[in-house]
Amino acid sequence: MVLILFISNFIGMCFSRSLHYQFYVWYFHTLPYLLWSGGVKKLAHLLRVLILGLIELSWNTYPSTNSSSAALHVCHLIILLCLWLAPPLPSAPAATQEHIPVKDKSQ
Numbered sequence: 001m002v003l004i005l006f007i008s009n010f011i012g013m014c015f016s017r018s019l020h021y022q023f024y025v026w027y028f029h030t031l032p033y034l035l036w037s038g039g040v041k042k043l044a045h046l047l048r049v050l051i052l053g054l055i056e057l058s059w060n061t062y063p064s065t066n067s068s069s070a071a072l073h074v075c076h077l078i079i080l081l082c083l084w085l086a087p088p089l090p091s092a093p094a095a096t097q098e099h100i101p102v103k104d105k106s107q
Helices: 001-012 021-037 045-061 067-085
Strands: none
Touching: 001 021, 001 067, 021 045, 021 067, 045 067
């Protein structure tokens, strides 16, 4: 449930027409969860930390430059691809009730 909410918020941030600095608070704390929950196992931990650092650097560059905006878009694209290529979430097991014979206590 949490992953669905985090991904929805992240997609909104990726495709918003303009970004303001207060928007960073909306999804900053979800980024590590999104990066490490992606199904791409080949994405090394160091690369994930680098992506977090680049996003932080991109947001803390004032005024924004072409390179900081491009870095933010590339980092967002990498995270989106990792989430897209992730294996599907396991569905909840169906509630199956097997008939278990009850022993008669009178015996």
